[in-house]
Amino acid sequence: MARVVVTGGAGLIGSTLIGRLLERGDEVVCVDNLITGSWDNISAWVDAGEIEFVRHDVSTPFEIDGPVDRVMHLASPASPKDFAELPIQIMKVGGLGSHNTLGLARAKGARFFLASTSEVYGDPLVHPQPETYWGNVNPIGPRGVYDEAKRFAEAMTMAYHRFHGVDVRIVRIFNTYGPAMRLEDGRVVSNFLVQALQGRPLTIYGEGTQTRSFCFVDDEVEGILRLLDSDHVGPMNIGNPNEFTMLELAEVVKEVVNAEVEIVFEPLPVDDPAQRRPDITLAREVLGWEPTIELREGLARTAEVFARRLGV
Numbered sequence: 001m002a003r004v005v006v007t008g009g010a011g012l013i014g015s016t017l018i019g020r021l022l023e024r025g026d027e028v029v030c031v032d033n034l035i036t037g038s039w040d041n042i043s044a045w046v047d048a049g050e051i052e053f054v055r056h057d058v059s060t061p062f063e064i065d066g067p068v069d070r071v072m073h074l075a076s077p078a079s080p081k082d083f084a085e086l087p088i089q090i091m092k093v094g095g096l097g098s099h100n101t102l103g104l105a106r107a108k109g110a111r112f113f114l115a116s117t118s119e120v121y122g123d124p125l126v127h128p129q130p131e132t133y134w135g136n137v138n139p140i141g142p143r144g145v146y147d148e149a150k151r152f153a154e155a156m157t158m159a160y161h162r163f164h165g166v167d168v169r170i171v172r173i174f175n176t177y178g179p180a181m182r183l184e185d186g187r188v189v190s191n192f193l194v195q196a197l198q199g200r201p202l203t204i205y206g207e208g209t210q211t212r213s214f215c216f217v218d219d220e221v222e223g224i225l226r227l228l229d230s231d232h233v234g235p236m237n238i239g240n241p242n243e244f245t246m247l248e249l250a251e252v253v254k255e256v257v258n259a260e261v262e263i264v265f266e267p268l269p270v271d272d273p274a275q276r277r278p279d280i281t282l283a284r285e286v287l288g289w290e291p292t293i294e295l296r297e298g299l300a301r302t303a304e305v306f307a308r309r310l311g312v
């Protein structure tokens with residue numbers, strides 16, 4: 001049993017992770033300022049006294065009383081919609097927030113776990129992306145605030161490891177979706193599901209030939225926990241290698257929701273990566289992990305919860 005501090009615990013991945021940590025008997029302290037997370041994702045645990053909740057912006061220093069065994073830093077807005085609306089907060093939580101949480105791990109002698117991203121590969125020139133690829137990022141474009149903050153966070157994590165001897169793990173998460181997403185999150189899966197459930201047209205940005213590889217959150221969290229418990233220090237891709245164009249995704253969403261809705265085309269955002277798929281050879285070899293939930297099943301599970309939340 002470990003005492004685990006989870007920053008960003010009220011979000012999609014953080015709240016799913018907390019559920020799994022509690023199941024296995026760990027104690028959880030969730031630190032979140034609810035900027036993109038949802039109180040509904042954690043309120044039952046907080047009200048029942050099953051987790052401690054600290055409402056705080058981790059970009060400013062904070063302390064946690066008592067022993068801490070693991071610090072898992074997931075706090076960060078993550079939707080491209082947020083890149084435009086919260087650019088400075090994103091850079092601060094990736095930079096200062098990573099510094100503060102690394103400092104907490106160091107002070108407590110805890111293992112540090114960083115939630116990094118496939119966005120460190122930018123608009124990748126190598127496909128699929130292995131961990132050894134250094135990426136193709138535009139530092140001054142609209143996505144640069146997120147990509148560079150995460151690249152800085154990885155560099156800071158490795159500096160704390162090399163210079164201060166902090167025990168660290170780094171996961172590079174690829175497009176992950178699930179029932180705990182905000183309905184208005186702005187990422188493609190929640191947009192398409194909400195649109196289909198409400199009988200509105202699906203909005204495809206660009207021509208829809210760009211690709212992504214979507215991982216259901218339960219698979220993602222299983223990989224995250226295996227990496228946390230492993231001895232592997234350097235970054236590791238955790239994602240689903242099944243790749244879809246946005247046109248294909250739209251068709252699958254229509255089938256799953258059973259909605260006869262149109263597709264409309266909107267402008268492609270600047271620097272939108274043309275293709276993305278994880279090479280998960282390392283995760284297979286080191287963790288014996290691979291995803292088990294197919295896109296249709298994951299979308300169906302998410303759609304069921306979304307339908308309830310939308311009241312349709």
Ligand code: NAD
Pocket residue numbers: 007008009010011012013014031032033034035036037038056057058059073074075076077078079093097115116117118119172173174175176177181182
């Ligand atoms: P999310 O927006 O659902 O959750 C992020 C959480 O962090 C929210 O609860 C938010 O309130 C909290 N937060 C943000 N800034 C904070 C701050 N300064 N102080 C305290 N709390 C703060 O996003 P998610 O999809 O669950 O992402 C979780 C982590 O995984 C993020 O670090 C994200 O960059 C990373 N990630 C996610 C994906 C994905 O596809 N879901 C892909 C790559 C990386």
Ligand code: UDP
Pocket residue numbers: 079080081175186187188189191192203204205206210212246268269272273
């Ligand atoms: N996208 C889309 N329609 C939407 C939202 C997004 O076609 O309503 C596209 C977006 O341009 C990108 C892909 O879907 O090519 C995935 O976008 P998302 O915002 O989910 O995350 P990203 O992988 O770009 O960070």
